[in-house]
Amino acid sequence: MKNRNHHILKIVLAILCIVPPCILLLMSFFEVWPxxxxxxxxxxxxxxxxxxxxxNRVSTSIFTSLIIAxxxxxxxxxxxxxxxxxxxxxxxxxxxxxxxxxxxxxxPVIFAVCLKYYFIxxxxxxxxxxxxxxxxxxxxxxxxIVFTGFWNNRMLxxxxxxxxxxATPGYIFSKLLVPMALPMMLVVFFQCFLISWFxxxxxxxxxxxxxxxxxxxxxxxxxxxxIFYAALSSSLLILPPIILLWINKKFIYxxxx
Amino acid sequence: xxxxxxxxxxSFDGRPVLQDINFQxxxxxxxxxxxxxxxGKSTLLKIIAGLEQKDKGxxxxxxxxxxALPANExxxxxxxxxxxxxxxxxxxxxxxxxxxxxxxxxxEISEKVDAILTQLExxxxxxxxxxxLSGGQKQRVAFGRALILNPPLILLDEPFSSLDVxxxxxxxxxxxxxADEYKITALFVTHDLKEALIMGDEISYMEKGxxxxxxxxEAFINDARTGVKQEIDFWxxx
Numbered sequence: 001m002k003n004r005n006h007h008i009l010k011i012v013l014a015i016l017c018i019v020p021p022c023i024l025l026l027m028s029f030f031e032v033w034p035x036x037x038x039x040x041x042x043x044x045x046x047x048x049x050x051x052x053x054x055x056n057r058v059s060t061s062i063f064t065s066l067i068i069a070x071x072x073x074x075x076x077x078x079x080x081x082x083x084x085x086x087x088x089x090x091x092x093x094x095x096x097x098x099x100x101x102x103x104x105x106x107x108p109v110i111f112a113v114c115l116k117y118y119f120i121x122x123x124x125x126x127x128x129x130x131x132x133x134x135x136x137x138x139x140x141x142x143x144x145i146v147f148t149g150f151w152n153n154r155m156l157x158x159x160x161x162x163x164x165x166x167a168t169p170g171y172i173f174s175k176l177l178v179p180m181a182l183p184m185m186l187v188v189f190f191q192c193f194l195i196s197w198f199x200x201x202x203x204x205x206x207x208x209x210x211x212x213x214x215x216x217x218x219x220x221x222x223x224x225x226x227i228f229y230a231a232l233s234s235s236l237l238i239l240p241p242i243i244l245l246w247i248n249k250k251f252i253y254x255x256x257x
Numbered sequence: 258x259x260x261x262x263x264x265x266x267x268s269f270d271g272r273p274v275l276q277d278i279n280f281q282x283x284x285x286x287x288x289x290x291x292x293x294x295x296x297g298k299s300t301l302l303k304i305i306a307g308l309e310q311k312d313k314g315x316x317x318x319x320x321x322x323x324x325a326l327p328a329n330e331x332x333x334x335x336x337x338x339x340x341x342x343x344x345x346x347x348x349x350x351x352x353x354x355x356x357x358x359x360x361x362x363x364x365e366i367s368e369k370v371d372a373i374l375t376q377l378e379x380x381x382x383x384x385x386x387x388x389x390l391s392g393g394q395k396q397r398v399a400f401g402r403a404l405i406l407n408p409p410l411i412l413l414d415e416p417f418s419s420l421d422v423x424x425x426x427x428x429x430x431x432x433x434x435x436a437d438e439y440k441i442t443a444l445f446v447t448h449d450l451k452e453a454l455i456m457g458d459e460i461s462y463m464e465k466g467x468x469x470x471x472x473x474x475e476a477f478i479n480d481a482r483t484g485v486k487q488e489i490d491f492w493x494x495x
Contacts, residue, residue, distance in 0.1 A: 157337055160308050163328040164335040165355040165406065175357075179345045 021238055027231035040228075047228045058217060062236060065197060065213040067128065069240075072135045073193035077185050080143025087144065088151030097148065100141040108138060109201035119206055126208035134206040135199055139192040146188050150181055190244045197240060258317075259284040259442055260305075260410060265314035267300055267466075274300050276466045278314065282459070285440040289457025290468070291447060291483065297466040298446040302412040305444070306335040318410060333410045334403040338418055340395035342387035348398055349374070349383040355406040373401045376435070393424035397431065404439060411443040417452070429455055450484055 028047055030040035051058045087096045103111060112134060116125065124130030158180070162172045200215050207216070214237050221230040258281040265278040274297045282288050292298045303309035305316055307328030316324050323331050334355075342351050349370050356366045374380045377397045382390060390398065396416060403411055417425045429452065436443065445456045453460060460477045461470045471477040478485040 154339075154341075157339070157341055158343065160328070161335065161337060161341050162354070163308065164306050164331070164333060164412075165402070166329050166332065166358045167354075168329055168358075171358060176343060180343070182345075 024231045025235045028235055030228055047232050051232055061212045061214045061217045068132055069193045069196040071132045072139050072196035073189045076139040076143040076192040077189040079140055080147050083144045084147030085151055088148050100144045103138050103141050112202040112205035116205055126210035128211055131203050131207045131211045134202045135196045139195050143188045143192055150184055194241055261317040263315050266312045274466050278468050280470050284442055286458040287443045287445050287456055288459045289445050289453040290461050290463055291453035292463035296463045298463050299414050302414050302446055306333050306412055307331045332408050334408045335412045336403055336416045338415045340399040342395055342398055344387055347384050347386055351398055352402050352405055369405050373405045377401045392420050411441055413445045415447055
C-alpha cells in the first residue's frame with residue numbers, strides 16, 4: 001500500500017513537472033485564441049519563424065543570456081570556493097558570514113536601485129560587464145554561503161592527515177580539496193547559472209534596456225499580451241535548466257551517490 | 258632512545274592542557290597512553306606530529322630535534338579516531354596516496370599497494386570506493402595507508418574506538434601481528450583499559466595533563482587511579 005502511494009505520488013509529481021513545459025511548447029505553435037473557443041486556433045510554426053527573425057533579437061538575447069549566466073556561474077563558483085575557505089577558518093568567521101547574507105536582505109530590484117548610482121559613476125550602466133557585476137553581487141555571496149558547509153572539521157582533519165602523510169599544502173589543495181569539492185562546485189555552478197538565467201530586476205535596472213536577456217524578452221512579450229510569443233520564449237527559457245538537470249542526473253548525481 | 262619527549266607543556270586560553278610531559282620510547286616498541294576524554298592525550302600526539310604547537314619542551318626523534326619541522330617533513334603518521342579515507346579515491350588510491358606524494362615510480366607503488374592489500378586481506382576491495390567498506394575494513398585501509406610508508410613513528414589516536422567489540426578485537430590482533438612484523442614504533446592512545454594493556458609494550462596513564470609512566474604492568478595494575486583494581490573487583494563480585 002505504501003509502495004503504491006509512493007508510486008502515485010511520483011506520477012503526480014512527474015505530471016506537475018512535465019505538463020506546464022509541454023503546454024508552453026504546444027501554445028507556441030498556435031496563432032490565435034478567439035473568444036469563445038475552448039482551444040487556441042491555427043496550429044503552425046509561424047511564431048517560431050517570426051521570433052527568430054533578426055529584427056526581433058531573440059537569438060541575440062539567448063546569446064547574451066548564455067554569456068552572462070556562464071560568466072556569473074564560473075566566477076561565483078571559483079571565487080566562492082576560495083572566499084569560503086578564508087571565511088570558514090577566519091577568527092571572525094561569524095561576522096564575515098553575516099556580511100555574505102547582506103545582499104539578500106533587500107529585494108533584488110531595491111538593491112539594484114541602490115546600486116544604480118555607483119554603476120552610473122563607474123560607467124557600467126547599460127553594459128554587459130555591468131550586468132555581470134550586478135548579478136555577481138547576488139550569486140557570489142550565495143556561492144560563498146553554500147561552500148562554507150564544505151569547510152567543516154572533517155575537512156580540517158583530512159588536511160591534517162594528509163600533512164602527516166607527507167603532502168605539502170599545495171599538493172593537499174590540488175589533489176585533495178579540489179577533487180573533493182568538485183561535486184559541490186558543479187552544483188554551485190548550476191545554481192548560480194540558474195540564478196543568473198532567471199534574474200530580472202537587477203538585469204532590467206543595471207542593463208538599462210540596452211542589455212536584453214531572454215528573461216527580459218519573456219516579460220516583454222507578456223507585457224505585450226502576446227501569449228504565443230511569451231510561450232515560445234518561455235520554452236526557450238526553460239531549456240537550459242532542463243539540460244542542466246539532465247547533466248546533473250546523468251553525470252554528477254549518480255557518481256556522488 | 259628512539260623518541261625522547263622532554264618538558265612538553267601546552268595551554269589553551271590560559272588553561273593548562275599538558276604539564277611537563279617527559280617520556281622516552283625505544284625503537285620497535287608501542288607505548289599505550291590511557292586516559293579519560295579531555296585529559297590531553299590527543300593534544301600530546303598532535304604536538305609530536307606537528308599538527309599543534311607546543312608552548313615549551315623538546316621532541317627528539319632518533320636524536321634529532323624535530324620541533325621546528327613542519328608536519329609534512331616529520332615522517333610521523335597520525336591515525337585519527339575516524340578512518341578518514343579520501344572519498345574521491347579508491348582503496349588502492351588511498352593506500353598509494355603517501356607514495357605518490359613521495360613521487361615513487363608507478364611500478365613501486367603498484368608493488369607496495371599489492372603487498373599491503375594482501376597483508377591486510379583486502380585484495381578483493383582494491384578498486385572499491387571507501388563508502389563501500391565496513392567500519393573495520395576502513396580502519397584497516399587507514400592503517401595500511403600509514404604502514405605502506407614505513408614511517409619511523411606512528412601515532413594512533415583511539416583508532417578502534419568507533420568499532421564494535423568483535424571488529425575491535427580483530428583489529429587489535431591485526432595491529433599486534435603487523436607491529437611485530439614491521440617492527441613498528443608507536444604511541445597508542447586509548448581510553449579503554451583492556452586495550453591499553455593489550456596494545457602497549459609499555460604503559461602510561463594521563464590525568465589532567467600529567468603523564469605517568471609505569472615500570473611494569475603490575476605497577477600499573479596496583480595504581481588505584483588507573484581503575485584496574487576496580488575492574489577486577491567488579492568481575493570478582495559477579
